[in-house]
Amino acid sequence: MNITGTHIAYLHTCLRKLWLFANGIQMEHTSQVVAEGKLIAETTYLDxxxxxxxxxxxxxxxDYYDAKNKVIHEVKKSDKVEHAHFAQVKYYLYILIKNGIDNPSAILEYPKMKQRQIVEWEESDMAEVEKWKNKCSAIFYQDECPPLVKKSICKKCSYHDFCYAGENDINEE
Incomplete structure (x- = not known):
């Protein structure tokens, strides 16, 4: 299975979500939050x-690659899971480097917050991204879905109803 940026982001957000997504249970199409994020990405930078x-x-x-300057532009709705956003663009940089593109960089953009974050590749990232790939593969092929870990971000997750079906106690960390 090809590992995508979404897989890497989910690895840093929720292992259960990663397993479900990798095993064909995809809920993003039902999420207002995901739809809002796509709308922001499509309407903020019209040119x-x-x-x-x-x-x-x-x-x-x-979605947005400046080939002349070798810069990835990744638009995000908010910085709620910023560490996952960094991991996702680091993975994109890894793929570019593996395909012979020297010295690429990325810019994470949060238009609603009017913030930008430059993401540079560091040599130590190569080993770290390889670990992420191995972790993703291990999770993909587990026989059972990882257990629910209740987090504050669960409330806005597209998998919320799936994960919390039958849950009586929704106390989240």
């Missing part, structure tokens, strides 16, 4: 489609 290209490579899909 992006003209300026930058969409790049599909080794199972990843980068």
């Amino acid at each position: 992006r489609a003209r300026k930058y290209t969409e790049l599909e490579l080794d199972g990843i899909k980068i």
